[in-house]
Amino acid sequence: MPIHIDPNRRFATYVPIVIVGAGACGAVAALAARERGIDVLILERDAAPAGSTALSSGFVPAGGTAQQRARGIDDSPERFAADIQAKARGRADMTLVKAYTEAIPQALDWLAQAHGIPFELVEGFLYPGHAVERLHCVPERTGAALLARLHRAVAASGADLLCSARATDLFVDDARRVLGLRFVRPDGSADEVGCDALVLACNGFGGDRELVARYIPEMADAEYFGHRGNDGDALRWAIALGALTADLSGYQGHGSVATPHGVLITWALMMQGAIQVNARGERFANEHEGYSEAAVQVLRQPGHVAFDVYDERLHEIGLQFPDYAQAVAAGAIKRGATLAELAAALGIDAAGLERTVMEVNALAHDDATDEFDRTFRAEEMLLPPYYGVKVAGALFHTQGGAVVDAHCRVLVARNTPLPNLYAAGGAARGVSGDAVWGYLSGNGLLSAVAGGFIAGRAASAR
Ligand SMILES: Cc1cc2nc3c(=O)[nH]c(=O)nc-3n(C[C@H](O)[C@H](O)[C@H](O)COP(=O)(O)OP(=O)(O)OC[C@H]3O[C@@H](n4cnc5c(N)ncnc54)[C@H](O)[C@@H]3O)c2cc1C
The missing domain is CATH 3.50.50.60 (FAD/NAD(P)-binding domain)
Known part of the structure; x- marks a missing residue:
């Protein structure tokens, strides 16, 4: 130049x-x-x-x-x-x-x-x-x-x-x-x-x-x-x-881009109760800190990917966003009547996911705060049927x-x-x-x- x-x-x-x-x-x-x-x-x-x-x-x-x-x-x-x-x-x-x-x-x-x-x-x-x-x-x-x-x-x-x-x-x-x-x-x-x-x-x-x-x-x-x-x-x-x-x-990163589809999955899901887990079915961060820093956390997980996990209530919220509807149409969003079914569809460890959701629901039941300092509320309990999507961390724009x-x-x-x-x-x-x-x-x-x-x-x- x-x-x-x-x-x-x-x-x-x-x-x-x-x-x-x-x-x-x-x-x-x-x-x-x-x-x-x-x-x-x-x-x-x-x-x-x-x-x-x-x-x-x-x-x-x-x-x-x-x-x-x-x-x-x-x-x-x-x-x-x-x-x-x-x-x-x-x-x-x-x-x-x-x-x-x-x-x-x-x-x-x-x-x-x-x-x-x-x-x-x-x-x-x-x-x-x-x-x-x-x-x-x-x-x-x-x-x-x-x-x-x-x-x-x-x-x-x-x-x-x-x-x-x-x-x-x-x-x-x-x-x-x-x-x-x-x-x-x-x-x-x-x-x-x-x-x-x-x-x-x-x-x-x-x-x-x-x-x-x-x-x-x-x-x-x-x-x-x-x-x-x-x-x-x-x-x-x-x-x-x-x-x-x-x-x-x-920079602005983002920890929730559906992969390999390349569609943004709104962070509104996390703010309303969704969680992010890795391939072992384990959470690794406070999702409420922000989607930008989540990019780095996701890139550190096995295979450099993570999985957004949520339920039908949150799926309905997601559908208000054009990007999310696009992800549904592209087949990125998986559904399972049980956590085991969802884990199989996403390719993650079923026992690990079941353990994590049980812990999260117990926290929500008590309006309690977890080891990452995220507080779960009773209305955010994750209930069947379950939904999930495989996501990668990405660079959105420099600051x-x-x-x-x-x-x-x-x-x-x-x-x-x-x-x-x-x-x-x-x-x-x-x-x-x-x-x-x-x-x-x-x-x-x-x-x-x-x-x-x-x-x-x-x-x-x-
Ligand atoms: C997927 C995604 C989602 C986002 N969502 C949000 C959001 O909801 N809210 C929010 O605040 N921010 C969001 N951002 C960030 C936001 O999009 C950007 O910060 C903002 O659009 C920047 O605007 P801009 O006009 O500076 O740049 P741009 O919109 O990128 O425009 C720059 C233009 O300059 C042109 N250009 C570059 N070099 C030259 C050159 N040498 N000669 C001529 N033309 C040139 C480019 O072609 C481009 O058209 C998001 C970003 C991404 C990637």
């Missing part, structure tokens, strides 16, 4: 704000910039933009929204920020946590009012680490639908989206002001465009095995479940420009990147931003600190939507 210092570079085409990447972050940044009537060009490497956003569940966390107030839920940016820092054990960047948690309720409200993108509250269960219900989604409950709605709004706003256009080179002056960039087409032809401000919204480096091995060695051999085109361009540019980087060892300030300006030193370079979403450092356990559910789309909102506004205010 070359950087060229070329102060005299001239460009045949010029657009005030160029955005690299058309995921949630790039789309929201474009809408925010268009609000001020400024011309915007989004460059997207894929022919059909999808990014990790379209792979995601599309759940966006926000504290202090109208949807929460309507349900009588007492929440605020401060309360949300406290939950983020509690999960990250205080290691998330406080400037960004504050900026994002304050911006996100405004951003969701604005997307609804100005762009007709309705958000509703995901109700019925709490994701690990959230004190109250605060995940919001579009009615279709998928990231693909969220992105489709954002792209319709982008088209209506008059922003230009150029697909099959991979940004490759940046041209800067001696002060590291971005003057323009080069992008290449699939046939190898190249074009250049000049700009006043550049917003990097091209996510992290999960798609680059070499960078993952360097910064996140524990995930070097894990499956990457995010968008393959997110292969570290923003990080390489940031490093080449001398920008600060942080949290490069931080490290360029250090940015509260306006998403890329910093070269504390309080010293580059003149006109912005980064947000997965392209910047996140709010999860530097370890897998720091990821609070929703931190990804929080960074993308709030960061895009802030970066688009800041770039257009220049």
Whole structure:
């Protein structure tokens, strides 16, 4: 990802704000910039933009929204920020946590009012680490639908989206002001465009095995479940420009991807009573700690796999999620009238599974806490018929990147931003600190939507 210092570079085409990447972050940044009537060009490497956003569940966390107030839920940016820092054990960047948690309720409200993108509250269960219900989604409950709605709004706003256009080179002056960039087409032809401000919204480096091995060695051999085109361009540019980087060892993992089907099995099942066991039928962790760190735990089990085990009540809850319904259709979900039958279908030790479920039900009967510090409730007792699915641990997306300030300006030193370079979403450092356990559910789309909102506004205010 070359950087060229070329102060005299001239460009045949010029657009005030160029955005690299058309995921949630790039789309929201474009809408925010268009609000001020400024011309915007989004460059997207894929022919059909999808990014990790379209792979995601599309759940966006926000504290202090109208949807929460309507349900009588007492929440605020401060309360949300406290939950983020509690999960990250205080290691998330406080400037960004504050900026994002304050911006996100405004951003969701604005997307609804100005762009007709309705958000509703995901109700019925709490994701690990959230004190109250605060995940919001579009009615279709998928990231693909969220992105489709954002792209319709982008088209209506008059922003230009150029697909099959991979940004490759940046041209800067001696002060590291971005003057323009080069992008290449699939046939190898190249074009250049000049700009006043550049917003990097091209996510992290999960798609680059070499960078993952360097910064996140524990995930070097894990499956990457995010968008393959997110292969570290923003990080390489940031490093080449001398920008600060942080949290490069931080990432969102997931310990529940149906294998070999490659379908996400919602962690809502764990939060409502499901358990994870290994091939010996033994539990190995507190499932309520979070799905991100579960990735590492699952990879440590025999065969690098685990098994989600639950019952019909939880199966019905799962069916509310499109991904889970897809897993059922793919034949990933097994059913057994007895635990022995389920164990045979999953290929795990029957006696071990029966022992584990008996222990878990005894804990639930007493509302008791186990050796991993998970408390079981009476209503969570596992009853026949039983269901289960074989799962693997995966890398979803990286959480490290360029250090940015509260306006998403890329910093070269504390309080010293580059003149006109912005980064947000997965392209910047996140709010999860530097370890897998720091990821609070929703931190990804929080960074993308709030960061895009802030970066688009800041770039257009220049
Ligand atoms: C399976 C899965 C489920 C998830 N579920 C959730 C969830 O429910 N809630 C949540 O908060 N987070 C979730 N996440 C994380 C979330 O999807 C991401 O954090 C978020 O989508 C990042 O948005 P983004 O716009 O920064 O990146 P993306 O959506 O990945 O968009 C980046 C875009 O940049 C393009 N690009 C890359 N390099 C270039 C280049 N050089 N030139 C041009 N274009 C380029 C890519 O093609 C891509 O379209 C999930 C992730 C996965 C993988």
